[in-house]
Amino acid sequence: MKHISFALLLSGLLYADTIGGEVSLGLFNHSAEGTTRYQALRSVDVVDTLGYGDSQDIFLQAYIEHPFPLFPNVKLSYNPLSHSDTALVSNFSWGDIDNYNGRLESSLAMDYTDATFYYELLDNWVEIDAGFTFRYLNGTMNTQTTRGNDSVSYATLFPLLYGKARFNIPSTDLSLQAEANILSLSSTTSYDYALSARYTLEFGLGLEAGYKLFHVDSDDLENGFRVDTSFSGVYAAAVWDF
Numbered sequence: 001m002k003h004i005s006f007a008l009l010l011s012g013l014l015y016a017d018t019i020g021g022e023v024s025l026g027l028f029n030h031s032a033e034g035t036t037r038y039q040a041l042r043s044v045d046v047v048d049t050l051g052y053g054d055s056q057d058i059f060l061q062a063y064i065e066h067p068f069p070l071f072p073n074v075k076l077s078y079n080p081l082s083h084s085d086t087a088l089v090s091n092f093s094w095g096d097i098d099n100y101n102g103r104l105e106s107s108l109a110m111d112y113t114d115a116t117f118y119y120e121l122l123d124n125w126v127e128i129d130a131g132f133t134f135r136y137l138n139g140t141m142n143t144q145t146t147r148g149n150d151s152v153s154y155a156t157l158f159p160l161l162y163g164k165a166r167f168n169i170p171s172t173d174l175s176l177q178a179e180a181n182i183l184s185l186s187s188t189t190s191y192d193y194a195l196s197a198r199y200t201l202e203f204g205l206g207l208e209a210g211y212k213l214f215h216v217d218s219d220d221l222e223n224g225f226r227v228d229t230s231f232s233g234v235y236a237a238a239v240w241d242f
Contacts, residue, residue: 026237034229095150
């Protein structure tokens with residue numbers, strides 16, 4: 001009898017649902033705003049001082065879902081963000097550079113690598129997920145002037161709350177989605193969100209477009225390095241739901 005019960009339970013798990021997921025590859029067109037500083041009393045504006053405009057980066061993300069209710073589903077994502085430009089500055093202070101006037105070349109790289117563990121709270125024409133994200137944030141900030149170069153690298157790991165809501169419009173191949181992460185600590189505040197619309201084609205393939213925003217405000221990235229910046233803009237992605 002025990003063997004029969006176990007076989008029925010295993011059969012139910014196997015046929016009730018299967019392992020599936022989703023993979024997407026997209027292009028994020030983003031602009032930067034905010035301030036940063038490194039071993040200086042004054043912060044510099046990334047637009048007004050450094051001259052950062054629009055930039056484009058490719059991102060990748062994948063969802064892995066399974067039929068076992070006690071274990072969380074997994075989302076993995078990689079979002080690189082980069083800006084660089086040349087500007088004429090006055091009274092510019094950064095690292096070992098103090099009160100510099102002249103031509104400045106700078107670049108900022110900030111990569112978000114996320115591992116999200118979530119549960120499906122609702123799964124019909126309305127889908128709701130909730131869980132936690134562990135974010136590895138790393139990058140570099142480089143400056144080059146006639147007085148010399150300065151560079152700072154940083155890396156940190158922190159958790160965030162995660163939530164997603166998706167609305168599958170009945171009798172159509174359209175869906176709307178909102179997804180977000182948020183963290184607020186004494187030294188770091190970070191959040192991001194994405195609002196999107198998707199059209200599903202044949203064989204699970206689809207096209208998605210929307211708006212993303214990433215924000216980080218932290219003085220705990222590297223000694224003397226502080227950022228309070230946002231990256232926002234529109235994106236488009238190809239999606240495979242399997």
